[in-house]
Amino acid sequence: xxxxxxxxxxxxxxxxxxxTMNCSxxxxxxVVHWYxxxxxxxxALIILIRSNEREKRSGRLRATLDTSSQSSSLxxxxxxxxxxxxxxxxxxxGDNSKLIWxxxxxxxxxx
Amino acid sequence: EAAVTQSPRNKVTVTGGNVxxxxxxxxxxxxxxxxxxxxxxxLRLIHYSYGAGNLQIGDVxxxxxxxxxxxxxxxxxxxxASPSQTSLYFCASSDRQxxxxxxxxxxxxxx
Numbered sequence: 001x002x003x004x005x006x007x008x009x010x011x012x013x014x015x016x017x018x019x020t021m022n023c024s025x026x027x028x029x030x031v032v033h034w035y036x037x038x039x040x041x042x043x044a045l046i047i048l049i050r051s052n053e054r055e056k057r058s059g060r061l062r063a064t065l066d067t068s069s070q071s072s073s074l075x076x077x078x079x080x081x082x083x084x085x086x087x088x089x090x091x092x093x094g095d096n097s098k099l100i101w102x103x104x105x106x107x108x109x110x111x
Numbered sequence: 112e113a114a115v116t117q118s119p120r121n122k123v124t125v126t127g128g129n130v131x132x133x134x135x136x137x138x139x140x141x142x143x144x145x146x147x148x149x150x151x152x153x154l155r156l157i158h159y160s161y162g163a164g165n166l167q168i169g170d171v172x173x174x175x176x177x178x179x180x181x182x183x184x185x186x187x188x189x190x191x192a193s194p195s196q197t198s199l200y201f202c203a204s205s206d207r208q209x210x211x212x213x214x215x216x217x218x219x220x221x222x
Contacts, residue, residue, distance in 0.1 A: 033210065042115075042201050042213025043154070088153070092209050098144070098169070099209060103153040 009105040013079055020075040021105040023089030031092055032065050032072040033099065036085040043088055047074070079109045114138070117202050117214035124192050125222050132187040132217050134202030140212075142205040143185040145169070145177060147198040148216075154201070160185060192221045 013019050023032065030051040035043035049056040049063045049072065056063045062075040076083055086106050090099040115136045124130050136143060144159040156169035158177035166177055174196060176188040189196055197220050203211040 031209075035211075040215075042203070042216055043211070044213065045210050048208065048210065098156060098159060099211065101154045103151075 009103075010108075011105060012108045012110065014110050015081055016078055017109075018075065018077050019079055019107065020073050021087055021089075021107070022071060022073050023102050024069075024071045025089075025091050025100070026070070027091075027100075028067070028070065029091040030067070032063070033090040034061075034063055034072075034074045035088045035090065037088065037104070038085050046087075076107075079107075081109050081111055083107060084109045115202055115204055115212050115214040117200075117217050119217060120215065121218045123220045123222065126193060128189075128192045128221070130189040130192050130219065132189075132200055132202075132219070134185045134187075134214060135183050136185075136202075136204040136212070137183065138204050138206070138212060139182070140204035140206055141182070143179065144203045144205070144211065145175070145185065145187045146201045146203065147171065147196075148201060149198050157187065189219075192219075194221045197221045 032049050034047045036046050037043040047058050047061050047063045049065045051067045060077045065072045072089055086104045088104045089102045092099055118133045141161050145157040146154045147157055148154050155171045157171055157175050158169050159167045160179040163179055163181050179185050200217045201213050203213045205211045
């Protein structure tokens with residue numbers, strides 16, 4: 001899983017497999033952002049989940065949020081080569097003006 | 112379409128040099144951010160702003176100044192660049208839901 005002082009995670013899977021990335025956080029939050037970053041580009045939001053949703057889907061993506069365990073997950077179903085990227089979770093703290101970022105999970109999907 | 116444009120895309124300078132990184136957003140967002148990204152550290156917030164003339168200190172501000180001249184334009188200044196500031200720099204703006212829209216990044220090398 002990713003957060004704070006943890007090292008960047010790295011995953012390598014075959015095309016067609018399912019994969020889940022996890023994120024845990026230290027402070028109470030009601031919203032978690034998931035971003036993906038393709039090589040040579042800035043991160044881009046792929047899914048945002050709020051505490052009243054518990055689960056959210058977008059195409060082959062599925063995000064969950066468990067406020068009791070302070071954790072979130074992002075799953076990709078039937079991964080494809082174009083899913084290769086670094087995935088970050090982020091959550092809002094304080095006065096809602098900035099995000100706290102995880103260190104990221106590097107996902108490589110092999111043909 | 113919302114856009115964040117950074118310039119230059121690449122910059123090489125020498126130790127002690129003076130560098131200005133530029134960012135312009137056409138999103139009509141109030142908040143803008145400067146991050147640096149380094150392997151093993153993820154995204155680290157340098158400075159941010161919630162409007163023209165405003166500046167907030169981020170998590171790693173030492174050695175950096177910033178200025179927000181208009182709602183659209185946010186600049187990052189390195190007045191005495193050091194090799195430790197060699198990094199990939201991202202600018203972003205955010206909407207009311209704290210979703211960040213990133214530029215393509217500026218790769219800075221300080222020799």
